[in-house]
Amino acid sequence: MDTLVGITGKDFVITAFDSKAVASITLMKTGEDKSRELNSHALMLFSGEPGDGVHFSEYIERNIKLYGIRHGIELSPKAVASFARRELADSLRSRKPYAVNLLIAGYDVKTDKPSLYWIDHLASSVDVPFAAHGYGGYYCLSVLDRYHRQDITEEEGIKLMQKCIQEIRSRMIMSMPDFIAKIVNKDGIRLVQL
Amino acid sequence: MAYNGGAVVAMTGKNCVAIACDKRLGVQAMTVSMEFKKTFQIAPKLFIGLPGLATDVQTLAEKFRFKANMYKLKEERELEPRTFAHLVSSTLYERRFSPWYVEPVIAGLDKENRPFIASADLIGCLDFAEDFSVSGTTSNQLFGMCESLWEPDLEPEELFETISQALMNAVDRDCLSGWGAEVIVITPDKVITRTLKSRQD
Numbered sequence: 001m002d003t004l005v006g007i008t009g010k011d012f013v014i015t016a017f018d019s020k021a022v023a024s025i026t027l028m029k030t031g032e033d034k035s036r037e038l039n040s041h042a043l044m045l046f047s048g049e050p051g052d053g054v055h056f057s058e059y060i061e062r063n064i065k066l067y068g069i070r071h072g073i074e075l076s077p078k079a080v081a082s083f084a085r086r087e088l089a090d091s092l093r094s095r096k097p098y099a100v101n102l103l104i105a106g107y108d109v110k111t112d113k114p115s116l117y118w119i120d121h122l123a124s125s126v127d128v129p130f131a132a133h134g135y136g137g138y139y140c141l142s143v144l145d146r147y148h149r150q151d152i153t154e155e156e157g158i159k160l161m162q163k164c165i166q167e168i169r170s171r172m173i174m175s176m177p178d179f180i181a182k183i184v185n186k187d188g189i190r191l192v193q194l
Numbered sequence: 195m196a197y198n199g200g201a202v203v204a205m206t207g208k209n210c211v212a213i214a215c216d217k218r219l220g221v222q223a224m225t226v227s228m229e230f231k232k233t234f235q236i237a238p239k240l241f242i243g244l245p246g247l248a249t250d251v252q253t254l255a256e257k258f259r260f261k262a263n264m265y266k267l268k269e270e271r272e273l274e275p276r277t278f279a280h281l282v283s284s285t286l287y288e289r290r291f292s293p294w295y296v297e298p299v300i301a302g303l304d305k306e307n308r309p310f311i312a313s314a315d316l317i318g319c320l321d322f323a324e325d326f327s328v329s330g331t332t333s334n335q336l337f338g339m340c341e342s343l344w345e346p347d348l349e350p351e352e353l354f355e356t357i358s359q360a361l362m363n364a365v366d367r368d369c370l371s372g373w374g375a376e377v378i379v380i381t382p383d384k385v386i387t388r389t390l391k392s393r394q395d
Contacts, residue, residue: 089249092249122197123249123252123253124198124219124249125252127227128227131226137224
């Protein structure tokens with residue numbers, strides 16, 4: 001099962017996901033992007049049923065982008081999370097629900113505040129200082145409970161993410177070769193080297 | 195019902211009512227958030243507490259807000275607690291064979307400022323109470339605490355102390371609830387909301 005981690009700081013959100021693409025017990029490739037940029041300041045990470053994640057996140061992405069084009073104003077991270085939650089909640093009680101877990105990392109350019117939304121496959125959504133999905137969560141949530149502060153800088157955020165991944169690699173029996181990390185801040189979304 | 199955990203309790207006092215909830219959201223034993231409140235304001239003197247499956251808590255909170263707003267716009271008057279209880283009941287019974295997994299508790303003052311509390315099961319069977327209503331994964335413990343602490347005609351401050359102690363001591367015996375609490379006391383002239391720190395384990 002794939003691992004997603006997100007941490008908010010003073011003026012940014014750092015997210016990371018393992019880049020494995022797995023079919024049954026076979027590792028098909030590494031370097032798989034399990035995230036989509038919903039707009040200039042909102043990033044969605046997904047895990048769960050392969051296919052559902054890509055399909056659902058791209059559906060959300062295109063609707064969020066369409067909203068931006070139509071209205072000439074981008075949705076705030078909170079609005080993005082509400083929209084995604086409602087789409088997932090409606091799908092939950094359909095014939096074939098999407099089985100996806102999401103993390104939505106965003107930076108609100110109006111209030112200058114970073115935010116992170118944890119949404120599970122049942123469409124429960126919460127605004128949290130840090131969050132994780134998958135088995136990795138069992139290892140890094142305790143690390144984050146101990147070391148996370150609300151006022152950490154980007155460098156400290158990267159260090160903290162490395163600490164989490166270190167914990168996952170040393171304690172989890174599954175091999176976690178490479179993680180991809182992305183930061184969302186006032187300048188937008190960028191890839192970072194861990 | 196026990197997937198995310200949570201507890202809600204409501205009590206009547208003398209011309210006042212109180213409703214309280216814990217703030218935990220978890221996935222079985224793993225705590226995800228300590229800021230997940232389960233009570234929602236419907237009208238100036240009317241609240242609903244929704245413990246249960248978190249996704250349905252959120253969906254129904256939105257649904258009830260919408261329905262209460264539509265009622266106010268159409269009727270041009272405030273929604274009465276008893277009316278709202280029946281609205282909740284029919285909303286839940288609409289989904290008789292694929293229910294919303296929530297057990298709501300309703301607390302409010304009616305237009306004569308008489309206390310009103312009620313609870314419902316997941317398919318909308320109403321239960322009106324004169325003393326207290328409990329719901330959520332901590333309901334057994336809450337029944338015990340309320341049974342021993344509650345007495346008739348409590349003043350707002352006494353009621354606050356009673357409901358807070360009942361909730362905090364109940365959730366300490368439940369792994370799936372706790373991590374902070376919110377208490378709302380409704381009196382004829384004001385609504386007092388307080389956040390309790392409580393044990394963080």
